[in-house]
Amino acid sequence: MSGAKYSGLIDRYWERLPVKNRKHIVTLHEGNTPLILAKNLVKEIFGTKKQSSEDSDNNIRLYLKYDGLNPTCSFKDRGMTMAVTKAVEEGSKAVICASTGNTSASAAAYAAKAGLSAYVIIPEGKIAMGKLSQAVMHGAKVIEIKGNFDEALALVRDISENYPITMVNSLNEHRIVGQKTAAFEVVDVLGDAPDYHALPVGNAGNITSYWMGYTEYHAEGVFEKLPKMLGFQAEGAAPIVKGEIVKNPETIATAIRIGNPASWKRAELARDESGGLIDTVTDDEILEAYRMIALKEGIFCEPASAASVAGVIKKKEIFKPGDTIVCTLTGHGLKDPDTAIGVAPETHSVSPDIEQVLEAMGL
Numbered sequence: 459m460s461g462a463k464y465s466g467l468i469d470r471y472w473e474r475l476p477v478k479n480r481k482h483i484v485t486l487h488e489g490n491t492p493l494i495l496a497k498n499l500v501k502e503i504f505g506t507k508k509q510s511s512e513d514s515d516n517n518i519r520l521y522l523k524y525d526g527l528n529p530t531c532s533f534k535d536r537g538m539t540m541a542v543t544k545a546v547e548e549g550s551k552a553v554i555c556a557s558t559g560n561t562s563a564s565a566a567a568y569a570a571k572a573g574l575s576a577y578v579i580i581p582e583g584k585i586a587m588g589k590l591s592q593a594v595m596h597g598a599k600v601i602e603i604k605g606n607f608d609e610a611l612a613l614v615r616d617i618s619e620n621y622p623i624t625m626v627n628s629l630n631e632h633r634i635v636g637q638k639t640a641a642f643e644v645v646d647v648l649g650d651a652p653d654y655h656a657l658p659v660g661n662a663g664n665i666t667s668y669w670m671g672y673t674e675y676h677a678e679g680v681f682e683k684l685p686k687m688l689g690f691q692a693e694g695a696a697p698i699v700k701g702e703i704v705k706n707p708e709t710i711a712t713a714i715r716i717g718n719p720a721s722w723k724r725a726e727l728a729r730d731e732s733g734g735l736i737d738t739v740t741d742d743e744i745l746e747a748y749r750m751i752a753l754k755e756g757i758f759c760e761p762a763s764a765a766s767v768a769g770v771i772k773k774k775e776i777f778k779p780g781d782t783i784v785c786t787l788t789g790h791g792l793k794d795p796d797t798a799i800g801v802a803p804e805t806h807s808v809s810p811d812i813e814q815v816l817e818a819m820g821l
């Protein structure tokens with residue numbers, strides 16, 4: 459089903475989202491992101507042993523839901539179109555969020571479109587450059603704190619309770635509700651749910667949203683079998699896996715550098731109801747998957763996004779021939795060019811001389 463004739467996901471899934479009047483919709487034409495069959499990754503991860511022939515039903519099918527192709531280049535736009543639309547509907551004049559980066563970029567853009575003020579509280583020095591540049595370009599008031607995301611969020615909760623400013627973190631239920639549309643899109647494209655859905659887990663809003671989307675569609679009889687949800691936290695920021703708050707979360711994947719997830723309980727519910735799992739991946743595993751996705755599929759995602767594929771690699775024994783796996787790539791690689799340059803081979807500069815250039819080319 460093509461979404462081309464729709465302007466954004468509230469329009470597309472109008473009857474499933476609690477907006478009162480189409481006139482209130484604040485959209486940047488988010489959603490309808492591609493679901494890309496990743497055959498090269500399948501070969502790389504599973505080899506060819508289990509595959510009887512190229513396109514047989516026995517092959518494992520791995521799809522990448524590339525949500526880095528949303529308007530501000532992360533899945534956060536799905537929730538933000540809803541949160542800002544509802545803020546407008548409720549007469550709010552300002553929004554506020556704590557952010558590891560992408561929420562602030564998205565909040566700033568949607569607030570700009572709606573003519574609202576945006577306040578952003580971020581952990582100092584831990585935001586990828588691309589994300590910070592978006593927030594400032596869209597006119598958000600950015601406040602850096604000498605603390606981590608969890609402390610930023612506590613401040614935001616306090617402020618939004620005491621001032622007429624709408625909090626647009628994923629504690630705002632409209633965010634969760636908007637993000638569930640990604641599950642609808644997957645099913646609308648595949649004509650069915652996948653067997654497994656893998657994604658990175660930070661505040662755990664997205665895994666909560668996908669599960670909400672899948673179970674809603676399932677209850678309507680759109681497809682038969684629900685997917686197993688596979689969530690992956692970075693090893694240095696894995697409170698759900700460890701079963702306790704992580705005071706000083708650390709990982710190269712800054713978007714999931716969260717020690718006390720807002721949707722902790724609901725993520726566990728998604729895991730348990732679906733018969734899935736939440737596990738850790740190391741920074742090295744994340745970076746390896748990050749490079750593999752770029753090298754083998756031509757898709758550039760940010761490090762946190764690659765946790766989904768890193769998790770599938772780690773857990774590859776659980777998949778059987780014929781299984782369909784969807785990995786969400788939550789954000790675009792250009793958000794965080796520093797990490798990319800850091801893992802790439804060094805470039806050398808030579809004179810503008812044919813011999814030297816050919817030598818550098820290895821010819």
Ligand SMILES: *Cc1c(COP(=O)(O)O)cnc(C)c1O
Nearest residue numbers: 560660661662663664713788789
């Ligand atoms: C926000 C974010 C996540 C984590 O999503 P949660 O809903 O917080 O679990 C993962 N990847 C990227 C790129 C993000 O921006």
